[in-house]
Amino acid sequence: MRDLTPAPGSLRFRMHEIIFEAETPAGKAFDVTMLVAIILSVIAVSLESVADIREQHGTMLRLIEWIITIAFTIEYVLRLACVGRPLRYARSFFGIVDLLAIVPTYLSVFFVGSQSLAVIRAIRLLRIARVFKLVRFIGEAEQLERAMRTSLRKITVFLGAVLTLVVILGAAMYLIEGEESGFTSIPQSVYWAIVTMTTVGYGDIAPQTVGGKFLASIAMIIGYGIIAVPTGIMTVELGKARKVTADAQLTRACPGCGAARHDPDAKHCKFCGTSLGP
Amino acid sequence: MRDLTPAPGSLRFRMHEIIFEAETPAGKAFDVTMLVAIILSVIAVSLESVADIREQHGTMLRLIEWIITIAFTIEYVLRLACVGRPLRYARSFFGIVDLLAIVPTYLSVFFVGSQSLAVIRAIRLLRIARVFKLVRFIGEAEQLERAMRTSLRKITVFLGAVLTLVVILGAAMYLIEGEESGFTSIPQSVYWAIVTMTTVGYGDIAPQTVGGKFLASIAMIIGYGIIAVPTGIMTVELGKARKVTADAQLTRACPGCGAARHDPDAKHCKFCGTSLGP
Amino acid sequence: MRDLTPAPGSLRFRMHEIIFEAETPAGKAFDVTMLVAIILSVIAVSLESVADIREQHGTMLRLIEWIITIAFTIEYVLRLACVGRPLRYARSFFGIVDLLAIVPTYLSVFFVGSQSLAVIRAIRLLRIARVFKLVRFIGEAEQLERAMRTSLRKITVFLGAVLTLVVILGAAMYLIEGEESGFTSIPQSVYWAIVTMTTVGYGDIAPQTVGGKFLASIAMIIGYGIIAVPTGIMTVELGKARKVTADAQLTRACPGCGAARHDPDAKHCKFCGTSLGP
């Protein structure tokens, strides 16, 4: 596929600048408008789902939703039109989110209620964050992301063990408690085990027999205790992620002895006393 | 606005000393009285809201409340009178709290029940802590505060992601579960999503369908897992805040330039290169 | 008061050895007997409170309880008799626990049900741990204890802030929700606020109005987030407590350059290469 990168000065180039960049005043205005539109539409979709409000203000809310959807549709088409590689954009994460943000409203013509799915456009807020170049926040987000990525493997191992535990616990409770207490099947009991071990505890299903309460007590204490594991993993990785950032600032080497890791405010090498220079 | 700082020896100076300072015996007595009055009035307001107690002891409780409110009003007027910059005080955090602490009782003449708002005077306890110069505790509070301030950005990023997740989850549950299970609208479902992901789990709304329970299980596991993120952030920042305090105590001073905060293994002053000696 | 330390070889000395020490075979046997008696009596008291079991085995359970209580009473008297400073023992932590462990059964003659308080003798298990000289566990317990003591001040500051928050939140919910939803008084609402912010979430009281649910959502997110604070404090202090233990093992100084903090397995100073000796 050919590269259709817009030529500088062309209309497509100007559009690309407004829609994808945030440096120019027009680009900033575009982003602010989009931000307001997203929040407004999420509120409109949410309020429309409330029966009382729908009866009174339904027409107005539907109108807002359609206007924003049509605006987003035009924006989507323009994005496709002015981007260098339209197909690549369409298959990118944000391209798919942009499409998913407009489809539900059109579907609502055929399937009543599907417009609720339009709240998925809340994900578009992520783009705003990106476009606004909230540098400081992105630095923090990157640190979080790095820590999450490196802890992913450990947390996968942990989750695998928890899922096995939850299935066995659910089956045991199904056998002990039986249908009367609400443990009507193994999947239902596994659902109860998840509700219990995550310490959510709705109470819609709760053990009634002595044996069930005993097993449930053990499950609760385990669930209460093992939250320490992902927390510990995350903390260690975050500490490391922060240290990497900090270490990156400590690579000033001493011209005398070559030692690194000097404090940011050091003027002389702490090992041999040579001046570190400006 | 002119500076109306009270002249030493004047009545206003003496009053300022009693009300704002805690060094003199009179100042200390004033603070202890205020402490007792705050706790007494919070208890009185709380007890008055209990129907049984109100019927039996209502008059006495109302009396206590009015006496304390009038005392606090006089105190507020005196503070305004003896402080150097009355307007600046009135607009400060504690000035506003002091005003909010007396307004509800007066409002209760016109609006029944508004006296309950008087519990806001509990915030005045913070002033006591400040005035009492609980140095050691303030040191701890400052460490906590510093860690909280530095983790605020990371936690904002985290909360933004959680809120987006909660809105999308709420809308999905609204579509899957429908009105019968209590998921009557998207805002209601978002409320359920918050109750679930924070592991509170009232159980007033709970999924009934298989799909809903499956999605809820995933939400619970995510909610159970992501508590690791703020905890990890806070731990790392607290560790850093404590290290800063500890570092400040590394008082090996350089014989050349007098600078402190050298690493335990440093042989030369990192600022001027003078040998630090054995 | 005179020191009545038992003379070596006397009957009192021998008794003291059996009851307070665990080195001799007789002392060990005594401790094991006591361990079994405590667990047995806690189980007996617990089972007696179950209506079905009380009807069937009540007499036997009461008998076990009385036998153990009389045994503990004799033990208490003997402890008083053979210890050097009886009054000092009687007022010590374990002296009071030993007394509280026998009083409830005697009280049950006059006040039906007070024997349930006898479970307080579970605290006596702590003595067993101490007597058994479970050194390794005590090392761990001391590390935990030290971390808890140093974090106590920070956690007091934190708890003070949380309590103020909980009172204000409770009063606000009382005003917003009113009697119908179960928020019948401020103390009741404060109870709800504690149930919610600790993420327990019984669901016996839950907000019904839109405003109440909104405020509750904020309270839940705050409660979910601020658990990071005590966890962070504890982690940092535990890390420090462990480091102190580790550091204590690193005080080997280099005979050549005097540098300390060598690894436990180091044979030569890592700064000057001098042998560290055996």
Add this chain to the structure above:
Amino acid sequence: MRDLTPAPGSLRFRMHEIIFEAETPAGKAFDVTMLVAIILSVIAVSLESVADIREQHGTMLRLIEWIITIAFTIEYVLRLACVGRPLRYARSFFGIVDLLAIVPTYLSVFFVGSQSLAVIRAIRLLRIARVFKLVRFIGEAEQLERAMRTSLRKITVFLGAVLTLVVILGAAMYLIEGEESGFTSIPQSVYWAIVTMTTVGYGDIAPQTVGGKFLASIAMIIGYGIIAVPTGIMTVELGKARKVTADAQLTRACPGCGAARHDPDAKHCKFCGTSLGP
């Protein structure tokens, strides 16, 4: 007992290779088949417990279960046949799990419902992980395991204290609340205390009296606070476990004795004193 290690080239040797190893294509195919069979059978057993599905697809699900059980039985017999020390295998962890994975289905002929226990074969998934030599994941799992093992002692001390607390709290609530609120016996109250202190909070039993609510509030705050302890322990141990792994990668080898694991700032080998060079 004689060592019956299969001779290379024999049928038993080939079988051993397929069943216990995963290097050869046949061994890999065997493991994948087993993985699919385990997941399939856990799903089949779970679905069979759902009344609606059992009525419609019961025969098919039972068939799947029996086929897989017979396959697992044959596998178990073959494992016994081709392993060097059959008795040792039979008494090993995986040997017992392999047996427990097939027994429930046979028992279901005599005891209706016992087939639910067959979900225990989910534990067999652990073997798959082992066989697949998921090295990276196993590395993570080992780090987790090491951290868990070293924190076990501290967590045992902590759990002992919590259990004592829970028993005393349960007995106190039993006395305060009485039968009407659901606190029908001490074991029941202890169950409530566990549900509360782990912040699960079903709400099936909840305090009704003022005293009970006050005590419950304290219990909740303690439960909310002490989760900091296992989390702190785990974090510190995980940090240490990670550091050990990281240290092992500090492979600056000494030119004199070849020893690694020198500190980043070491100038001389800490084992033999040879200069480590620049």
